[in-house]
Amino acid sequence: MRSVPERLRHGVRAVLRPVGEFVHVSAIYLGLAVLTTLGLSLVLPSMRQQSQQLHEVVLAMFQADGGGYAPDDEGDLQDWAPPSPAGGAPDAGAPSAEPAGGDADAADAGQAGTTGQDGGTGTGRMGFSAALAASLRDQPIQGVTQVQAHALRSYLSRKYRIASSVAGALIRTVFDVGRERKLDPQLLLAVIAIESRYNPFVESSVGAQGLMQVMTSVHRAKLRPSGGPAAVFDPVVNIRVGAQILADCIRRRGSLEGGLACYVGATGPSDGGYGARVLAERRRIALASGIPPKN
Numbered sequence: 001m002r003s004v005p006e007r008l009r010h011g012v013r014a015v016l017r018p019v020g021e022f023v024h025v026s027a028i029y030l031g032l033a034v035l036t037t038l039g040l041s042l043v044l045p046s047m048r049q050q051s052q053q054l055h056e057v058v059l060a061m062f063q064a065d066g067g068g069y070a071p072d073d074e075g076d077l078q079d080w081a082p083p084s085p086a087g088g089a090p091d092a093g094a095p096s097a098e099p100a101g102g103d104a105d106a107a108d109a110g111q112a113g114t115t116g117q118d119g120g121t122g123t124g125r126m127g128f129s130a131a132l133a134a135s136l137r138d139q140p141i142q143g144v145t146q147v148q149a150h151a152l153r154s155y156l157s158r159k160y161r162i163a164s165s166v167a168g169a170l171i172r173t174v175f176d177v178g179r180e181r182k183l184d185p186q187l188l189l190a191v192i193a194i195e196s197r198y199n200p201f202v203e204s205s206v207g208a209q210g211l212m213q214v215m216t217s218v219h220r221a222k223l224r225p226s227g228g229p230a231a232v233f234d235p236v237v238n239i240r241v242g243a244q245i246l247a248d249c250i251r252r253r254g255s256l257e258g259g260l261a262c263y264v265g266a267t268g269p270s271d272g273g274y275g276a277r278v279l280a281e282r283r284r285i286a287l288a289s290g291i292p293p294k295n
Contacts, residue, residue: 126176128169128236135168141175144291152289160198173236181247184294188243190282200235211235212242219245
């Protein structure tokens, strides 16, 4: 038979054991709560910024002054005109080119280049809704046969799970921009594929946005004629600005491979395989479309 002290010690241990387990489990859950709070404190500011930008885009699309995607009197889609700076007319005092050295020093640090007055949609240029309307009508694209256009549209829509009409509008846009910038349109399509997989609202961890992942913090001047940073989510504006940056990078580095390394921000001899992935996708696009790639 146990003595009284032994029975007391046994009773105390029987009481303390579940209390200790409870404290241990509570400490684990408290640690998880602290980690979750820290993680949310880092993520939520970025989510709030993205929400603000998307809110600006939606407001611009549905503004009451006739803009947006509402049908016009003839049943066609109206072009979306992004809001001008400060809600008024375009800034007449805005420089037509960035200050010398403004982006030149940043060119080798990624997505740099000079800018002109053609960063936005511009007068007489087709906006995305007009390109979409032309795609829905299956209007021909300059320099491309209908068979080639349909094959290219089918490839992009199936691989990247986008609507066929949207794929047609993007193809029409890159062929227009490619002619302006003297860039292979299929190269632009390949860059979009690698950068965003055709998601116009995607944002990277460093703040690159849209189809061609334009750094709005670096290229504000290029976006200013089109309405400012929110315009980066307009597919046409994003492609025009991205193509301008890529063309400047190729000119600065003197080769397509060097230009792609510049575009992705590589400052050393290696671009981490980015250029190879873009060129491989361009070959696949050219094979699918039957359009020979341009040098």
